[in-house]
Every structure is written in C-alpha cells, then in structure tokens.
Amino acid sequence: MLAEQAYKALSSAERELVPDVFLRLVVIGEDNVEAARPASTADLLEERPEPERAAVQRILETFSYLISTREEEISLLRPAVLRAWPRLRRWVDADRDGLAILDGLTTAARHWEEHERKDGDLLRGNRLETVQRWTATGRRQLTLTRLERTFLETSTRAVTRGVRQRRLAVISLVILLIGALAGAGAAGNAANNADVQRSIAEGERTKAEKQAKATLSRQLALQSAEIRTADPKIAQLLAVTSRHFAPTPEAHHIMLDILADPAREELVGHTNSVNAVAFSPDGTVLATAGDDGTVRLWDVATPADPFSSLCAIAGRSLTSEEWAQYLPEVLYEKVC
Template sequence: MLADLSAEPGALPLLQYCLTEVFERRQDRLLTLGAYQAIGGVQGALARRAEERFLAMDEGHQASARQLFLRLVTPGEGAEDTRRRLRWSEMLAIAPDRAVMQAVLDDFGRYRLLTFDHDPETREPTIEVAHEAVLRGWQRLRGWLEDSREELRLQRRLAAAAEEWQKQAKDPSFLASGARLIQFEQLEKGNTVALTEAERVFILASVAQRQAQQATEEARLARERALEQRSRQVLRALVAVFFIAAVVALGLALAAVQQQQAAEEARDDARENAATAVAERDRADNEARVARSRELSVRAINALDEGSLDTALLLAIAGYQVDDNFATRSALLTALQSEPALVTILHAPPGQARATAIQPDGSQAAAAVDRSVQRWDLATNQPLGAPLAGHTDVIWALAYHPTGQWLASGAEDGTIRLWDAASGAETTVIDAAADTVYALHFLPGWGTAFRRRSRKFARLVRARRRIAG
C-alpha cells in the first residue's frame, strides 16, 4: 500500500482512506491482501471516492468539475496522461460561477482528491490532482479525456499562443492565421473545453486581423477590375472611331480625298490619345514609385531613431532601389554614416566558426572553426600557417593573453589549450573537469577563468606554469 502511494502530497489521508476501506472488509480482525485487492488498491479506492463525490453534486457543479479536471490533465502524446498544475487565476478564468467552482474545489479537496500549493516563483496558488491513480482509475475522467483529447491538445496550443502574444506586447505577427485560426474558432464554438478570457481575446484579435487582410485584398481586386474596365472602354472607343471612319469612307466615295484626310486625322487623334494614356500611366507609375521610395526612407529614418540600425539600412537600400531621388539618397547616406565601418573580411577554412579573438595590439586575429584554430596576420590579411589542431571536439571559446604572447582555446572536449601566438606551438593543456568551456578570460597572474556548460557558473584554473601579465 505504501509503495502504491509513494511520496505524493497528501499521502497520509489517502492511506487512512484505503485502510478504512480495507478495515471494513477485514476477516476475523485481520486486514488481508485480498481485501486490499478487492477495493482495487489505491487506484480503485480513489476512483470510487471521486465518483461518489461527483454523483453527489448537482448538474451545475458537475459541469464545473468536468472543466476543472480537464484543465488538471496534460494529454499524452503517445504516452500516458499526466497531472498538470493549474494556476488559481486560470481556474477562475474558466469558471462561469466562481461560487460553484469554489464549492467543487472544497468538496474534492476535503476528500484529498485535490492538493493545493503555491507556485515557487510567483507564489500564486495552484491546484493539482492528488495522485496519478485518479487519472488512471476514475473511468468518468478517462471518458472525458477520450471524448475531448483533440480539443484539449488544441486548447493547450491556443493557451501557449495567447501567452506568447501577450509576452510580445500583442505584436500582430504573433496572432493565429490560416488553418490554425480556423481550428481555434471551431474550438471556441464547440464548448467542449472552456476557454479563458485571454484565449478568447486572442481568437478575436486573430479574426479581426484576418478580416482586415481580406478587406485589403478585396480593395486591391476592385482596383484591378476598375482598371481593366477602363481599358476595355478605351478599346471600344478606338474600335468605334475606326468603324465610323470606315463607314464614312464607304459612304462618301465621291469625297475620297476628304475621307482619307479625315481618316488620317482620326488616326492621328487616336495615336495622340494612346500616347496620352501611356504618358498618364507612366506618370502614375512614377508617382507611385516615388511615394513608395519616400515611405521606405521615412521608415528607415524612424528605425534609425529607434536604434534598429540593420533595419534602417535595409529600408534605406530598398527605398533607393525603388527610386533614386533626394529623399532616398539622404536616408541611405544617413544610415551608412551610422553603420560601423567594416574593416576587414577574413576567409576561414570550411566549417562553422564559433569563436573569434583579436590580439591586443591588433596585429593578429584568430577564429575557432569546428575543432581547429586558424590565425591571420592583420597587416596582410593572410593566414598564419596551418590551423592549430589538438582538440577532439568543437571549440567554443578563444582569448589572447593581455601581452599578446599566448592564445587560449576552450572546447567541448573539456580542455583548455595554450598556444604560442607567434609560432602556433601548443604549450599547455589544462583539464576543465570534463566540462564544456564556453568562454575564456585571462586573469592577472596565474590563472584563466572559464564558463562551464551550465552557463551560470565560472571557474578559475591555474596554468601549469606561471604566465606573466
């Protein structure tokens, strides 16, 4: 019995309940294993108690109990369902009547089917199913989960998306769209799983964004249809002109010369009209291009004011490519003046460079490429010899000694290696206690500090011989 209970919170009341059930089935004042097995063990006893408490409730309390327990379970993805710790605020958000929900909590809590605690970080009250046996043995809960398994998984995705949207200051790019939004809408209409106000607001905001996008698209299509209609009208007008000219030519055979002149005049007019239409179209296109380029220039300046230098430079280049004018040139020059100068481009061997370092006097640079270190002479930008090899795993950190005499490298193989910066010869290997070295720094005197795998702690190690500095 103790093994079945394990170290769950509230284990003693559950043990008391199971012992009471077994005691009622005692044989000649003996508590037997058969009696324990007859009540179904801890799982059966808890399931029976949960069902008894549920059946004792009215319809409204039962509905609240169903929504509560659905929120208290994480549906398994190819595995067993598990308990889920529910925040008090989330529980209140799905309760249509808080008094009813509180009564449900009190009832199941009184009979040790639920436990209550606080979140260790926020100190917000939390609720949790007292024992995994409730999830496995209470058939009514199993039925709820099977009936609403897909809806529960969808609700968890909705909750995560709504929370991320809130964290990102309601950035529209984090709203749902497409098939995912349709699924969320169907979940809201289904009423199988109760949704919080935050989840409903997320769906409403996503629907509003979709409607706005649809309206924009419809307006674009309307403009295209109007342009097409105007083109057909112009074409019909031209056809009519030529038709009338032909009729006049046939009807006025005696005035052939005059008709020919009239036809030529009509053709000239048509050409002028066509040329005028082309000129107007070109002018409209040019105005649109200029307006677009200026809009991009303004956005570039705004991004520059906000400190987004990369975004500002991209917008300024895009505006200049759309149209070369004073505004776009000014925005591009302003962004370029704010861009730190790109001094040198060094070409590393094939592989992924994960760390770089520059010698204090600026004469040499190094880059960690996979398991080796490549050095360059910055006066000529040429590699200094072959890559430094010795590590057996990926190198994550590089650092030059303040004097520039040594170069240190730290890798995932748990070692720090010291190299002579001038010759590239390996001078020392330091054991980092079989831990990945993510960062290195020389300290005055004897040591080198490095950051370990956890990325939360630093460690000081002593080199095998004193390094001056």
C-alpha cells in the first residue's frame, strides 16, 4: 500500500511522529466509528523544537496525497485510509478511548479560549477526572497542545481553589452560628451545638483537604507524565510528590510506569562486556554473564513499595526552587 511505502521511506525519528500527526486528524463518533476531523497547523507545530518541526513538515510533504494543508488547517483528503491502512487502524484502536476524550478536551479548550477564558467554561467533576486520568496514564501516541495543557492545568487549579473557598465558607458559617447561639443566651445548648458544629466543620475541613490533595496529586502525576522523556529526573520527583499528597490511582500508575522504564536505571557491576542474559520463570530475577568471568543476579521485580523505591532512585526531593515552579501555592515539604 502507498501509505505504508511512504511511512517506511521516512527516517526512524520521523516515523515516531507519524501517529501523532494522523491521530490529530481522527475523531471517534457516538457510534464508536472513526471519522476524519480537521486540525490547525499550530496543533501540530507549536512548541516543538526545530528538528521536530522539520520532521512534521517532512511527514506532511510525504503524505501530501492523503493530507491537505490549506489556510492553516490540516485534514485528511481520503478518510477511507482510516480503514484501508492497517498500521493506522492499529494506532486508532490502541488510542480509541483517548481519541474521544481528546476531542472533548480540544473542543472545550477552544471554547474557553474563544470566550475570554471564563472560569465557568473550565472542566470540573467527572469530566475533569476522566481527562486527568487519561493524560496521566492512558495516552500512547498523542501529545497535548499548549492550549490543551493550559486549559487542563487551569481547570485543576480552579478546583483546588474552590475546595479551599468552600472550606473557609463552612468554617465562617460555623463561627457565625456559634456567635448567634451565644447571643441568644442559651449557654448550655449553645455549648452543645458548638461542639456538634465544630465536629461537622472538622469533618468538612478534612474532606475538603483530602479532595484538594487528591486533585493536586492528579495534577502532579499529569505533569510527571508530560515531561518523562524531556526531564526524567524531575518526572521521578513529581511522581513521588504526587503520591506524597494522596494515593490516587494516577500517582500509583505513573510511579509504576517510571519504575518499569528500562532506561531509568543502569545495572552496574560487571567490569567487562555482558555476553548473556536470562530471566527467571516468574520474571522477577535477571541473570547476566560477562566477559569478566562473573555471573550476577538482579532483582527486577515490581517493588512492593513503589514510593520508597522511586525515592531511592531519585536520591532527593524537589528543591525549593523546583517546588515553587510546580507548586507555587503550596508550602514547601521535603518528600523523600
């Protein structure tokens, strides 16, 4: 097939970007059937380093018989390729759920941008949690645009602020209620009611704090996933900080993803070349034999405590300057 031939004609670095380009031009409809959708040139090119921009341009030129690039808009000329090209079908199937989420995120972000970035247009509740979960743990081939990232981060911060404001409102209401009861002269009943209201307020405060920490945890997990390739060390530190604030599924997944990355840690021990490797049947032990005449065993099992393991690998916590960059509204804490 011509599309497969064109794909194989690209360099390995260019081929890595092809899924991101094509999946930006696909949407999953309500009937769960894929269809073509337009994308802006900025969606594909903004914020990319120059080598990547050049690679994307090369991809668009190579697939010019399939992709139209007119008036700052990119679209598929032949939507039938979605079913005719097996490799593209596999990419779509692998990210099918995420494509539907991405379409909703893109639409909401553009609406927010076009309507003066009003707080009322931000994501909240289940919609926000669904997008956070996908961006932190479910994305495979897709990269978020600057607008989408800004919209998602602003939505997350707005939820955190809302939780704090509700907590303060509850506390203020309780104080006013206690004052009213005291002013009525019913000292005994007022004392009892005050105890009840303090208990309620404490419960609301604790609940609000847990929600705020969970939201913060998901935000940090998302940021960790975003920069895993560009800055692995900071990604590790953000992942453990995410787990420090709350044991959310997103925090757990990003720590395991980082720990499972074969590039995260070099196994040091042999003094010469390694000539043979083998895993134990249960996959938890790796044996290596080297030209130095030694055989070494390595524990490669999934850690029982990912937090402690990742802290040990990172070797430190976020510095106060790094903390201020990613958590400007939160008091500094040493995590590891």
